[in-house]
Amino acid sequence: MTFQELFPAGLPQSPQSPAFPATSRYSGLPLATAELDGRQVRYVTRRFVPQPERFALLREHAVAEGERPDTLAAAELGDPERYWQLCDANGVLDPAELTAVLGRRLRITLPEGVPGAADA
Known part of the structure; x- marks a missing residue:
């Protein structure tokens, strides 16, 4: 059985990272804000690769x-x-x-x- 057969809609998307679809490696990662040259820049926090x-x-x-x-x-x-x-x-x-x-x-x-x- 394939992943798609098991989860046809993919994994649920986290409300923390609405810019990324549930299939993205960045889905579920929190977004953060940093100040850069006087501008507020949003970024995805670091993703740790699981064992x-x-x-x-x-x-x-x-x-x-x-x-x-x-x-x-x-x-x-x-x-x-x-x-x-x-x-x-x-x-x-x-x-x-x-x-x-x-x-x-x-x-x-x-x-x-x-x-x-x-x-x-």
Whole structure:
């Protein structure tokens, strides 16, 4: 079962960050204001990348020739812009690392905080 089948509407959006859709890696992060050259500038607070062990595993995927982070995210999560979730689940900062090695076993997981069968 894919993420999109489990959560067709995505995860709920936080009222703290209305500028970002629920599918964004910045959704739910608080916004802050700083003064810069006499102007008030709003910004998103720092996002800490979670440890891969905090994600409930759905399955593994072996990287095949021609796959890219966005095409893999589209196939596995239903949205090419969610490649960052694959990065988080596999402890990768550079998305290109996900598909750089053919045959690499990638963890396909639920988002952080969503319990899986093993957590129930």
